[in-house]
Amino acid sequence: MDTGARPAPREYGEGLWRHYGEEDLPAPLAAALAAFAEHGYHGTSVRDIAARAGLSVPGLYHHYPSKQSLLQGLLELTMSDLLGRSRAALEQAGGSPVERFDAVVESLLLFHMYRRAQAFVGSTEIRSLEPVFRVEYIATRDEQQRMVDAIVQAGVDSGEFRTPHPVDAGRAVTTMCVGVSTWYRPSGRLGPDELVARYLLIARQMVGYFDAAS
Amino acid sequence: MDTGARPAPREYGEGLWRHYGEEDLPAPLAAALAAFAEHGYHGTSVRDIAARAGLSVPGLYHHYPSKQSLLQGLLELTMSDLLGRSRAALEQAGGSPVERFDAVVESLLLFHMYRRAQAFVGSTEIRSLEPVFRVEYIATRDEQQRMVDAIVQAGVDSGEFRTPHPVDAGRAVTTMCVGVSTWYRPSGRLGPDELVARYLLIARQMVGYFDAAS
Numbered sequence: 001m002d003t004g005a006r007p008a009p010r011e012y013g014e015g016l017w018r019h020y021g022e023e024d025l026p027a028p029l030a031a032a033l034a035a036f037a038e039h040g041y042h043g044t045s046v047r048d049i050a051a052r053a054g055l056s057v058p059g060l061y062h063h064y065p066s067k068q069s070l071l072q073g074l075l076e077l078t079m080s081d082l083l084g085r086s087r088a089a090l091e092q093a094g095g096s097p098v099e100r101f102d103a104v105v106e107s108l109l110l111f112h113m114y115r116r117a118q119a120f121v122g123s124t125e126i127r128s129l130e131p132v133f134r135v136e137y138i139a140t141r142d143e144q145q146r147m148v149d150a151i152v153q154a155g156v157d158s159g160e161f162r163t164p165h166p167v168d169a170g171r172a173v174t175t176m177c178v179g180v181s182t183w184y185r186p187s188g189r190l191g192p193d194e195l196v197a198r199y200l201l202i203a204r205q206m207v208g209y210f211d212a213a214s
Numbered sequence: 215m216d217t218g219a220r221p222a223p224r225e226y227g228e229g230l231w232r233h234y235g236e237e238d239l240p241a242p243l244a245a246a247l248a249a250f251a252e253h254g255y256h257g258t259s260v261r262d263i264a265a266r267a268g269l270s271v272p273g274l275y276h277h278y279p280s281k282q283s284l285l286q287g288l289l290e291l292t293m294s295d296l297l298g299r300s301r302a303a304l305e306q307a308g309g310s311p312v313e314r315f316d317a318v319v320e321s322l323l324l325f326h327m328y329r330r331a332q333a334f335v336g337s338t339e340i341r342s343l344e345p346v347f348r349v350e351y352i353a354t355r356d357e358q359q360r361m362v363d364a365i366v367q368a369g370v371d372s373g374e375f376r377t378p379h380p381v382d383a384g385r386a387v388t389t390m391c392v393g394v395s396t397w398y399r400p401s402g403r404l405g406p407d408e409l410v411a412r413y414l415l416i417a418r419q420m421v422g423y424f425d426a427a428s
Binding site: 039127 | 394
């Protein structure tokens with residue numbers, strides 16, 4: 001059993017940023033994710049997490065010395081997966097602002113469709129992070145936002161995007177994509193490809209890329 | 215001290231749906247809100263809530279016989295306030311789809327700017343509701359979405375809104391407005407009026423009301 005060695009950052013070959021298999025978190029983090037998603041950080045004990053992971057409490061502490069280190073490890077992996085996929089999507093996209101915009105929006109959408117539990121714990125347990133790591137975590141999240149902002153600004157500069165408020169439009173696009181994790185269900189009305197196609201259209205309208213919407 | 219009599223539904227005279235003063239929840243619900251927002255439902259005890267409310271545990275139980283009834287009472291008031299404000303906004307709006315759309319979007323935005331703690335507990339503790347009430351709660355939330363859906367569809371029927379996917383656009387608009395509660399701070403870059411004005415513009419673009427964006 002993988003009892004918790006920190007995984008190396010993933011690499012995403014051509015198109016692999018779109019691929020979501022089963023979770024492959026280290027067992028203690030998978031157990032912490034399930035427990036935090038169900039009962040919240042403050043409603044979960046280290047004993048609960050050890051039991052879910054099939055480990056003794058000392059065995060769990062060997063890799064993660066506290067409940068806080070489990071939350072930090074989980075959120076660290078969550079953000080590095082999201083950022084890694086967004087960066088890969090951008091590297092593999094064409095050079096025009098609309099191609100780059102579509103790539104980063106699609107990467108945000110897919111992550112929030114397929115990693116709903118992580119997205120939920122990531123957004124609800126910021127309150128439970130110790131201050132120093134909380135600052136780091138928010139900085140990483142801001143980096144994701146700046147990736148979107150830079151593309152929207154490039155589209156405005158090139159005249160392709162006609163929003164008068166690029167910063168607000170970029171934030172609204174991110175908020176919409178993140179929010180998909182709160183209601184998306186694989187069994188829902190739209191298949192994932194159709195949902196992505198429709199949301200890409202809506203996102204383009206939000207930044208004033210009107211040609212695509214006519 | 216108001217120890218918990220259930221308040222009657224509020225009435226919102228002309229423009230009052232836009233007015234947000236201090237919270238005026240019954241003391242036990244105000245205490246439950248603060249505790250749930252800080253530590254989550256499962257991380258909070260009835261004793262914590264009683265202490266925050268300045269009540270004895272038996273005094274708290276007199277009005278709310280369980281922690282679950284506190285959560286239910288809180289979410290019931292939250293949804294009836296949100297729905298009451300949205301209905302008032304619609305009743306007081308002009309008759310055109312875009313006027314009605316602006317009214318309901320503004321009511322959603324303001325609620326999620328000024329009632330962030332309720333919005334947070336409402337979205338994060340659905341998991342903690344007992345099944346029967348959970349079904350009722352989700353039905354009320356769906357009613358709010360149907361209000362948006364009906365207006366977007368009316369706009370498409372009249373030719374004012376040119377989205378090819380009214381249901382998806384309506385859901386995306388709601389998701390964006392709800393998500394404002396996750397990042398809005400009164401001390402932020404934009405004042406509330408400016409933020410509402412910019413988001414109304416973005417929301418109109420999402421449903422394909424292009425005239426407003428040019």
